[in-house]
Amino acid sequence: MTVNDTTTQRPVFPFTAIVGQEEMKLALLLNVIDPKIGGVMIMGDRGTGKSTTVRALIDLLPEIQVVKNDPFNSDPKNPELMSDEVRSQVLEGKELPTDTVKVSMVDLPLGATEDRVCGTIDIEKALTDGVKAFEPGLLAKANRGILYVDEVNLLDDHLVDVLLDSAASGWNTVEREGISICHPARFILIGSGNPEEGELRPQLLDRFGMHAQIGTVKEPDLRVKIVEERAQFDTNPGEFRGLYEGSQSELRKRVTDAQALLKDITLSEEYRTKISQVCSELDVDGLRGDIVTNRAARALAAFDGATEVTTKHIAAIVTLCLRHRLRKDPLESIDSGTKVQEVFDAVFNMGE
Structure with missing residues (x-):
């Protein structure tokens, strides 16, 4: 499509x-x-x-390959993404009709x-x-x-x-x-x-x-741009989408390339330790915060076309991954996102 x-x-x-x-x-x-x-x-x-x-x-x-007429969008090759019925047919050696869908x-x-x-x-x-x-x-x-x-x-x-x-x-x-x-x-x-x-x-x-x-965009010129673009889209969606076809294709390729590159991204032990130190100092319960931050940093590195996670990648995603995991203190005046950034800066020596 x-x-x-x-x-x-x-x-x-x-x-x-x-x-x-x-x-x-x-x-x-x-x-x-x-x-x-x-x-x-x-x-x-x-x-x-x-x-x-x-x-x-x-x-x-x-686009992904699916088994035709299967209500679960079963993957014809990956058993983990197959329904029981499809898996049984595969084990019986049956040829499965497939389709490519968005x-x-x-x-x-x-x-x-x-x-x-x-x-x-x-x-x-x-x-x-x-x-x-x-x-x-x-x-x-x-x-x-x-x-x-x-x-x-x-x-x-x-x-x-x-x-x-x-x-x-x-x-x-x-x-x-x-x-x-x-x-x-x-x-x-x-x-x-x-x-x-x-x-x-x-x-x-x-x-x-x-x-x-x-939050709501505050800058008047940006607000005007948003309103004008929305009006253009509502008037003629096909024409408006055509203006962005090039940038859409470029971004789609970056995402696809990043998916392929993801398995090769390395994250040093030093950075993994520092990520866990940030989570520990923020008193984050469980290990979900550590795991998600590691994964998100790798995904961002892949999106940038890099082969290794840098401090810049971790800095860009650490607040997104941890702000909602902090314990709520009704007496705390500092925003949770700001608190995450401050601890990150201290652990990664960003002020030096």
Whole structure:
């Protein structure tokens, strides 16, 4: 599918046309390069382009090979990304018809039920016909793609738990009346919300790999540019997208190249130790912060076309990876992001 193909899908605003919000854009790109970072939580004011930016990612996502007519987007070569039915056919040596499709982005509606998200088992059919009649949900559709939850802080905590468990394990299990169905559900979880409407519980927030905070653009000239570009896009989406075709192709190539380069990126033991020291001094619970910071630094190095992680790479992502893992102190006047940066500067001797 080309950038200008607006006949089969609703046209989306070009990612490279989005002005400002660099922190959010970086977090999204790094998760596309390495989905194991663990997703992004984006918190910001209303009307700051959170949903527009997330949906703009669709143009940058590569095409993937899937088993034809399979509801789980099964990978024809990787057993970890196959449904049970596809895996059985592979073991039997059957030839599987394949198709090449765009990586999917699934929107989770705010009022979605657990059955809609996880899928349902037809108990009556299972008992009478002896077959596991399973109706796949949104997690099946999101396998090998992106699951976007707008206003995630308004979602029922139990449903957020289900999403985070599936995102972390890569599998979704549905159990009803002693019947169990399991299918792959490996996706990048992206949540967005407005802090005025409440925060996620700390134990849920910690499960997101990165946390981007965005605010309203203050500079009058930038605001004018944003308004004008939006008006241009709304008037003639195809023409507007054509203006950014070159930059979109260039960014798409950078992301694809980075995905290929990722496995060769080295991170020195000295830097790994210092990252853990930063986490320790910030009193971050568990080791998730250390792991995510290591992964994000490698992904950024790959995005830059480097072969080794530098201090600059770690500095650019450390706040995104750790700010939401700090314990909340109601008497603390310093912003969590500033606190992370100060400890990082001290540990990495950035002031020298």
